[in-house]
Amino acid sequence: MEIGVLSLVLVVVLFGLLLAGLWVGFALLAVGLVAMEVATSAPVASVFARRVWGSMNSWDLTALPMFIWMGEILFRSRLSSDMFEGLAPFTRRLPGRLLHVNVFGCGLFACVSGSSAATTATVGQMSLPELQRRGYDPRIAIGTLAGSGTFGFLIPPSIIMIVYGAATEQSIARLFLAGIGPGILLAVLFSGYIMIWALLNKGRMPEPEPAPTWKERFEALKLLLPTLLLIVAVIGSIYAGFASPTEAAVIGVAGAMAIAGFSGGLDREGFVTSLRGAAITSCMIAFILAGASFLTVAMGFTGIPRTLASWIGEQGFSQYALLAVLMVFFIVIGCFLDGISIVVLTTSVILPMVLAAGIDPIWFGIFLVLVVEMSQITPPVGFNLFVIQSITGRNIFQIAYYALPFFLLLVLATAILTVFPGIALWLPSTMMSN
Template sequence: MDIGILSLILIAVLFGFLFSGLWVGFALMAVGFVAMELASSAPAGLVFARRVWGAMNSWDLTALPMFIWMGELLFRSRISSDMFSGLAPFTRRLPGRLLHVNVFGCALFAAVSGSSAATTATVGKMSLPELQRRGYDPRMAIGTLAGSGTFGFLIPPSIIMIVYGAATEQSIARLFLAGILPGVTLAVMFSSYVMLWAWMNKDRMPEPEPKPTWGERFEALTLLLPTVVLIVTVIGSIYGGFASPTEAAVVGVFGALAISFFSGGLSRESFVTSLKGSAITSCMIALILAGASFLTVAMGYTGIPRTLAAWIGEQGFSQFALLAVLLVFFIILGCFIDGISMVVLTTSVILPMVLAAGIDPIWFGVFLVLVVEMSQITPPVGFNLFVIQSITGRGIFEIALYALPFFLILVLATALLAAFPEIALWLPSTMMNN
């Protein structure tokens, strides 16, 4: 069968299943079976069984439920109120003042969570009521939270980086390292925009609060200390060579249990709820990964990835041209599909094209995560928008409008990453090669 016709049939089948409401994992498996039946005489059932078992029988994947559970535990602790109280004294003198709490608070929680939705919900449930009570512009308060909540996907330990690493067989430790500098850069860009906005809109800012005393600052540091210690322990144990990402995830769970217990947020009910929540999320991701793994093999039988990669090579596209096309493609796709599904759905076809263009797969993982972050704040299925809607009661499109400046900053960040790839590659090449 002609490759072009086969591609159109598989795309139609995929979107037909997705729009019918079938779970993403099952939809990917179904498309894989259709591809095998149309393009190969190999036994689809046997290939499916072997591939799914091989994909799930991965030691690296055991880090996934551990990091998810760590985020669930911290979500139910007092960490959000402690972070707000701890960061507030250090942001009062900055232009934009407490609006920076959303940016810095999300960056801190992302470093112990790995989930964009958990980051947004944890920081937002404390910061938005406080910012509203103190008279801050609600549009800017919501916008900073929506944009900064996406840090959960970029700043390690990132759940979506684990998914990408498992789907593409890349080093998770290298991916974690590659996400650090882009994450810091993005936080600085968001914070700079907040300062610029505050400077240009002084009439929309509340009256300045009293300058914090040294005693208040010291007390604030003690509130931030548990979070900082957990970050250093989890991330430091990986790059210090003391633990693998999976072992570090277990250490993080014990740290999260300790923080939840001593902060008074850990009860039998919250413990069981966090365990159930992490199990549900982990099973959902595992099902998607299983379907994507089988689809990857099925696509190999069809020859579509090889044909696309060869076509890209023949066209002579520059790396920047290819990335620009992929950026637009992923932004459109992100309006309709959640981030994790988008990653596992596209890697089997996109990665051969990327490798054929000479693009580093670790760098591309960071690029892809940045684009997935955009999908978190684009309607109609941007998950961060739903989280903020549950907190504020405002409409999805209204929240998306408030988040638009941060969406544009994310686009700018991808351009910077493409222009200066060492932003992502310097740390992995320095630390992992020594």
Template sequence: MDITLLSALLVVVLFGLLLSGLWVGFALLAVGMVAMELASSAPMGAVFARRVWGAMTGWDLTALPMFIWMGEILFRSRLSSDMFAGMAPFTRRLPGGLLHVNVFGCALFACVSGSSAATTATVGRMSLPELRARGYDPAMAIGTLAGAGTFGFLIPPSLILIVYGAATEQSIARLFLAGVGPGILLAVLFSGYVMIWSRLNRHRMPEPEPAPTWRERLRALGLLAPTILLIIGVIGSIYAGLASPTEAAVIGVAGALAIASLTGGMTRANFVASLTGAAMTSCMIAFILAGASFLTVAMGFTGIPRTLAAWIGAQDLSQFTLLAVLLVFFIVIGCFLDGISIVVLTTSVILPMVMAAGIDPIWFGIFLVLVVEMSQITPPVGFNLFVIQSISGRNIFEVAWYALPFFLLLVLAAAIMTLFPEIALWLPGTMMNS
């Protein structure tokens, strides 16, 4: 069958299955089966068994359920309330005041969560009522939460970076290191925007609060200490070369259990709920990865990735042009698919042409995650929008409108990282080669 016709047919089958409500993992498996049936005489059963087994038994993937469980434990602890109380004395005198708690709180919780939705829900449940009670503008309170909540995908330990690393056979430790610089860049952009907005809209800001006393600051540091120690234990052990991502995930679970127990959040019901939540999320991701893995090998049999990469190469597109096209492409499909599905669905086709264009796959992983972050705050399937809607009671399109400035800042961050790739590559290049 002609490659163009086959490609169009597979796209129609995929979106038809997704629109029918079939789970993403099974939809990917079905498309892979259709591709092999039409384009290859290889034994489908044997290929399916070998590929799925190989994808599910990779050692790096064992970090995934552990990091998910760590986030579930912390989600049910007092960590979010302690973080808000700990950060408030240090941010309330900044231009923008306690709006910065959303930005810094999400950045801090992302360091121990790995999930965008968990980051948004945990910080939002504490910060939005507090900001509303203190008279902060609801549009900015919701917008900062929507934008900063996406940090959970980028700042390590990021679940989506683990998925990308497993799908593309890239080093997860390098990906974690590469996520640090762009994460800091985003936090600076978001916080800077809050400062500028607050100066231009003084009439929409509450009266400044009194400066914190030294006693308040010391108490705040005490509240932040458990989170900071957990970050050092998890991320520091990876960066120092003392633990692999999987071993660091175990350290994280042990630390999360200790924090939840000491703060009184680890009841029997919460323990069971955290295990159940982690198991459900891990199984969902496992099904998606299994389907994507089989689809990847099926696409190899069709020759579509090679043909597409060769066609892109023949167009002689510059790296900037290619990345601009991919940016628009990912933003569009991000309106209809969740982040993990975008990564596992597209990497088998996109990565060969990206590498043929001379783009570093580690850098591209961070670029892809940045774009996936945009999908979290774009309707109609922006998951962070649904989370904030459930917390705030606002209409989802209203929440998306409040998040628009931060969506544009994510686009700006992608452009800056494209112009200065060392933002992502300097740290892994320095630490992994030393």
């Protein structure tokens, strides 16, 4: 069968299975089996067993369920309310005032969560009702939360970076370091937009609150202290060389339990629920990784990645043109698949052409995460939109409209990162070379 026809058949099979409601991991396995049966005479069962076991037998993946569990524990603690009360006094003097709590709160929680959906849910359950009570426009409040919730993918420790690192055999510690600069850039863009919006829409802002006293600020710092200590323990232990990402994840779980225990936000039932939620999410991701790993081998047998990479090379695309094409491709596919599925489904095909174009795989991982963040706030399959819908009860397309400015800011951040790759690469090249 010709490469073009085979590619079309596999795409039809994949989307047919997904539309039929089959889980993503099993859909990937099924496409891999079809590809192997059609394109090769190799022993499918033997290849399947070796590849799936090999993809799961990775020490790096141990960090995945631990970071997920840490986020589940913190989600059930008083961390979100403490963060809101702790950040509020420091944002009252900024144009936009408490709207910045969504940005800074999501940034802080992302440092101890790694999940975009968990970040959005944890911060949103506290901030949206509080902002509404104080008279803030719900449209900008919801938009800031939808956009800022995507920090969970970009700011380390990031679950999706662990998945990308495991799928492409890249250093997870380097990926974590590379996400810090773009994360700060994105926070600055979001806060800058809030300031400009507030200055241009003074009539839609509530009356200013009294300026905080130094005593209030000191009390607020005490509320933020547990979060800051957990960030230092998890991220600091990795960057200082005291712990690997996997060991740091265990430290994070212990720290999350301590915070939840001292705050009184985690009882026996909550502990069991958090453990069950982490197990379910980890198994889901494991199935997706296993399916993607087998599909990667199957695609190698078909020759599709080599042919596609050769075709891209023959077109003479510059790096910028190639990245622009890939951005549009990821935005479109992100309307139908979740972030983790996008990463594991596409890296086996796209990474060879990216490497052939001379693009750094660590930088491309951050580029990919930024584009995947866009998929979190694009309907019909935008996880952040679903989370906010469950909190507010609003229509998902209405929420997507409120999030549109922040989607465009994500596009701008990706363009800036493309022009100035050092934003992502400077920190890992500096710290990991010492």
